[in-house]
Amino acid sequence: MREVAIVAAGMTQFGELWQQSLRDLFVEAALEALDGTKADHLDAIYVGNMSGGQFVGQEHLGPLMADYLGVAGVAATRVESACASGGMALRQAFLDVASGASDMVLATGVEKMNDGADVTAVLASAADQETEAYHGVTFPGLYAMIARAHMEEYGTTEEDLAAVSVKNHRHGSLNSKAQFGREVTAEEVMNSSLVAAPLRLLHCSPVTDGAAAVLVVPLERAKEFTDRPVRILGSGAATGSMALADRQDPAFLDAVSLSAGRAYKMAGIRPGDVNVAEVHDCFSIAEICVTEALCAVDRGKGGEAVRSGYTSLGGKLPVNTSGGLKSKGHPVGATGVAQAIEIFEQLRGEAGDRQVKDAHIGLAQNMGGSGASSVVHIFQRV
Amino acid sequence: MPSPRYWREIPSRYRLEASRCCGCGKVCYPVRRVCPACGAADWKATRLSQHAKVVTSTVIYVPPSEFLNEAPYAMAVVETPEGARLMIQVVDCDPDEVKPGTEVNLEFRLIRKEGLSGILCYGHKGVPVG
Numbered sequence: 239m240r241e242v243a244i245v246a247a248g249m250t251q252f253g254e255l256w257q258q259s260l261r262d263l264f265v266e267a268a269l270e271a272l273d274g275t276k277a278d279h280l281d282a283i284y285v286g287n288m289s290g291g292q293f294v295g296q297e298h299l300g301p302l303m304a305d306y307l308g309v310a311g312v313a314a315t316r317v318e319s320a321c322a323s324g325g326m327a328l329r330q331a332f333l334d335v336a337s338g339a340s341d342m343v344l345a346t347g348v349e350k351m352n353d354g355a356d357v358t359a360v361l362a363s364a365a366d367q368e369t370e371a372y373h374g375v376t377f378p379g380l381y382a383m384i385a386r387a388h389m390e391e392y393g394t395t396e397e398d399l400a401a402v403s404v405k406n407h408r409h410g411s412l413n414s415k416a417q418f419g420r421e422v423t424a425e426e427v428m429n430s431s432l433v434a435a436p437l438r439l440l441h442c443s444p445v446t447d448g449a450a451a452v453l454v455v456p457l458e459r460a461k462e463f464t465d466r467p468v469r470i471l472g473s474g475a476a477t478g479s480m481a482l483a484d485r486q487d488p489a490f491l492d493a494v495s496l497s498a499g500r501a502y503k504m505a506g507i508r509p510g511d512v513n514v515a516e517v518h519d520c521f522s523i524a525e526i527c528v529t530e531a532l533c534a535v536d537r538g539k540g541g542e543a544v545r546s547g548y549t550s551l552g553g554k555l556p557v558n559t560s561g562g563l564k565s566k567g568h569p570v571g572a573t574g575v576a577q578a579i580e581i582f583e584q585l586r587g588e589a590g591d592r593q594v595k596d597a598h599i600g601l602a603q604n605m606g607g608s609g610a611s612s613v614v615h616i617f618q619r620v
Numbered sequence: 621m622p623s624p625r626y627w628r629e630i631p632s633r634y635r636l637e638a639s640r641c642c643g644c645g646k647v648c649y650p651v652r653r654v655c656p657a658c659g660a661a662d663w664k665a666t667r668l669s670q671h672a673k674v675v676t677s678t679v680i681y682v683p684p685s686e687f688l689n690e691a692p693y694a695m696a697v698v699e700t701p702e703g704a705r706l707m708i709q710v711v712d713c714d715p716d717e718v719k720p721g722t723e724v725n726l727e728f729r730l731i732r733k734e735g736l737s738g739i740l741c742y743g744h745k746g747v748p749v750g
Contacts, residue, residue, distance in 0.1 A: 382678035
């Protein structure tokens with residue numbers, strides 16, 4: 239396999255973008271990524287997207303996006319793994335370049351969630367339709383059951399859950415592209431309305447429009463496009479049981495653990511080598527469970543790691559410096575690529591007020607459903 | 621949901637039909653051809669007991685549109701004595717009282733009405749014992 243690098247990135251504002259359509263969002267992010275790179279052509283485009291079909295009635299996104307980017311003719315296809323679609327699109331781009339099949343690949347993610355669709359119902363289609371959604375469970379409901387299991391098993395508290403939201407909003411307040419770039423207090427979180435007990439509104443990531451794109455090339459050619467490429471050191475993906483009921487331990491995310499193990503192995507690093515991480519905090523409990531499954535903290539200690547400041551900016555391992563899904567926003571198909579962009583900027587020293595000092599190695603973890611799919615990428619400053 | 625899709629699910633939804641793996645004995649609900657534990661493809665049909673214990677739970681305050689009139693309602697992952705786990709609503713009780721360890725009976729109930737014609741879709745719900 240060839241060494242692979244990211245050399246450019248582009249991302250729209252995240253939020254309720256009523257003036258922009260699905261294709262507008264894609265084109266804005268893709269143009270920003272390509273602008274100034276002197277890329278004279280593309281070999282392939284991967285479009286991470288969870289549900290253009292249900293959100294805006296549009297399938298077949300590969301050719302649509304290539305066409306509107308003005309590059310009809312280029313091989314382009316959509317990649318879907320629910321909320322992990324963006325991360326999986328990046329993985330396909332990585333594999334395409336690593337294999338030697340392509341040199342210039344655009345890995346993108348896009349989602350238009352605010353266009354009138356019943357968002358709760360669309361998102362629920364990433365759960366098991368016959369055994370879960372049929373009975374009336376929602377996504378917040380599934381993660382609430384994970385939270386209750388974690389509380390039961392490890393004594394995790396509502397204060398721990400609130401601390402995740404407080405931290406990520408604090409980070410997000412430093413990110414001009416965040417949907418909710420303002421701070422919240424633990425009191426506000428714990429007094430917000432119940433969505434699915436014990437999860438409240440301010441434990442949940444918002445409904446977001448947005449797109450993100452990165453240009454992926456062979457490392458040996460990276461300097462043609464930028465002085466500061468970021469190497470993709472490892473990529474790992476995995477699946478787990480689709481239905482929450484089929485997981486022996488509902489408080490542990492097996493697919494995250496497997497995907498992380500594969501990524502660490504390919505990268506040749508240990509969890510303790512990571513300086514900065516973006517993880518899938520679709521709900522506050524998810525960040526706690528993910529940091530444990532990544533072996534970034536001990537099992538059962540995810541809540542404590544947040545409260546002690548271990549995972550805050552300035553801590554030993556800053557997690558979700560972008561504000562995470564919670565504050566930055568969660569346009570589901572775009573999220574995985576947006577996470578990679580935060581790490582790309584951190585490793586290039588471009589993260590401004592959010593900059594983690596001397597960050598050499600970064601990690602991005604993106605998952606689908608209630609954790610049935612997960613993809614982890616590890617990046618290194620070159 | 622088109623009605624053939626609903627009919628196909630009747631054995632599991634009406635009769636709690638499950639599969640018992642001939643290789644390792646694992647019971648799966650609904651029926652699976654391939655055992656997720658040992659990979660064996662031989663299985664025998666079995667029916668789940670109509671009682672179970674809550675593994676984890678929640679109370680849904682913001683429901684899907686079909687369940688608007690029922691919120692807030694409790695949902696739980698429950699385990700039957702056969703070791704099969706399923707996701708159900710738990711009803712006829714204070715939803716806040718449904719916690720890990722709560723014992724429930726599985727009762728045949730209306731679950732939802734689907735489509736413009738309001739097809740009645742049945743299944744099982746949990747009712748706390750005692």
